[in-house]
Amino acid sequence: MVRDNRRREATPRASAHEPTPLGDPGQLLTIDRAAEYLGTGQRFIRRLISERRIPYVKLGKHVRLERCALDAFVAAGRVPCR
Numbered sequence: 001m002v003r004d005n006r007r008r009e010a011t012p013r014a015s016a017h018e019p020t021p022l023g024d025p026g027q028l029l030t031i032d033r034a035a036e037y038l039g040t041g042q043r044f045i046r047r048l049i050s051e052r053r054i055p056y057v058k059l060g061k062h063v064r065l066e067r068c069a070l071d072a073f074v075a076a077g078r079v080p081c082r
Contacts, residue, residue: 025071028057028064037070048073 048054
């Protein structure tokens with residue numbers, strides 16, 4: 001048996017700074033991912049949740065946000081052109 005001593009190239013992993021592709025619109029996102037998706041801070045997302053300005057899902061003690069709910073929030077705040 002011949003052994004290959006060449007180094008294998010590792011598949012690139014997504015880092016915290018690279019956006020990862022998001023799947024279907026019903027996908028549940030953490031607060032961190034939701035903030036990344038909207039380009040805001042986690043504090044803004046938490047404020048939206050506490051003021052009940054955006055729907056959320058509770059899974060035990062964990063809070064998740066649907067991507068389609070984030071899209072609807074953005075669409076509701078869109079200002080039309082003149």
